[in-house]
Amino acid sequence: MSPLEQPVCFICEKRCEANSVGGEFDVVCSLCGKYRISRIAFNKPKYFNGDRHFMMCAIRKMSAEGKHISFHEGLENELRSLVFPPQNPIESIDLILKFVAGNTGPGRVVDIDLSKDFPLFFAVDACELDFHVKNAKELGYLSGHDDMSASCTIALTLKGWQRLDEIKRYSRDSKRGFVAMWFDASMDAAWEQGVKPALEKTGFIPVRIDAKEHNNKICDEIVAEIRKSGLLIADFTGHRNGVYFEVGLAMGLGIPVVWTCRAGDIEKAHFDTRQYNHIVWENPEDLKEKLVNRIDATILT
Numbered sequence: 619m620s621p622l623e624q625p626v627c628f629i630c631e632k633r634c635e636a637n638s639v640g641g642e643f644d645v646v647c648s649l650c651g652k653y654r655i656s657r658i659a660f661n662k663p664k665y666f667n668g669d670r671h672f673m674m675c676a677i678r679k680m681s682a683e684g685k686h687i688s689f690h691e692g693l694e695n696e697l698r699s700l701v702f703p704p705q706n707p708i709e710s711i712d713l714i715l716k717f718v719a720g721n722t723g724p725g726r727v728v729d730i731d732l733s734k735d736f737p738l739f740f741a742v743d744a745c746e747l748d749f750h751v752k753n754a755k756e757l758g759y760l761s762g763h764d765d766m767s768a769s770c771t772i773a774l775t776l777k778g779w780q781r782l783d784e785i786k787r788y789s790r791d792s793k794r795g796f797v798a799m800w801f802d803a804s805m806d807a808a809w810e811q812g813v814k815p816a817l818e819k820t821g822f823i824p825v826r827i828d829a830k831e832h833n834n835k836i837c838d839e840i841v842a843e844i845r846k847s848g849l850l851i852a853d854f855t856g857h858r859n860g861v862y863f864e865v866g867l868a869m870g871l872g873i874p875v876v877w878t879c880r881a882g883d884i885e886k887a888h889f890d891t892r893q894y895n896h897i898v899w900e901n902p903e904d905l906k907e908k909l910v911n912r913i914d915a916t917i918l919t
């Protein structure tokens with residue numbers, strides 16, 4: 619390993635540390651975290667044509683979790699199926715609370731360096747992170763951070779721990795994809811060759827609970843699984859009551875739903891739900907392809 623003189627991070631173009639390892643570099647960037655990259659790519663940061671801010675935040679988050687990131691073509695797409703940036707200031711605050719909880723315990727403090735740690739929270743800069751921390755404090759979730767210094771020492775209040783408990787019940791970044799469908803032998807291929815591989819391809823863990831084992835009752839296990847899911851696939855072929863119930867539950871919890879139905883069965887869809895944009899499929903392969911496209915276009919963007 620040999621250090622490089624004045625290297626520049628391929629992702630954020632700020633000064634970083636880089637050590638040569640064979641034909642590659644191990645990069646340590648105060649904003650992007652750690653990643654490995656080929657020598658050829660590293661020497662041409664201006665040729666990076668991805669979303670620099672997303673990549674900076676996603677790589678920082680992954681490296682903070684101890685994951686080894688090797689930069690390659692297609693990495694951005696892979697990360698987009700694994701890392702979900704907050705969509706509004708409330709979700710940014712939730713992310714800060716999760717970080718504090720993950721790095722400390724009740725009554726303990728954690729230090730955040732606003733100028734270096736803003737990518738961990740998908741903020742555009744230190745100012746935005748400062749805004750979220752102050753709002754979290756105003757809401758009573760955090761204590762500390764009284765001055766305007768670059769580094770802040772914060773702790774979760776009891777109200778902050780309560781808020782965490784609430785958000786744990788439904789995690790937007792959950793990779794679990796719950797599948798609500800008719801449990802009939804005629805649907806086995808749709809599951810095996812359609813829904814299951816489509817979820818796996820888009821980075822979700824397929825979760826299906828066989829309702830037959832539960833005498834068709836909506837059991838606590840199903841409710842608990844749906845609460846933990848980041849996505850629900852609902853197939854209306856056969857028009858089972860349980861599927862309608864599970865969709866209603868997911869929608870009430872704010873979990874995205876993808877509606878699907880086999881051609882020939884869509885005409886029997888309940889009047890109240892007919893306006894939803896169902897994927898109408900002909901065979902398992904068709905279902906898989908359309909599901910992957912729909913998840914890519916609507917859930918992972």
Ligand SMILES: [Zn+2]
Nearest residue numbers: 627630647650
């Ligand atoms: Zn960087």
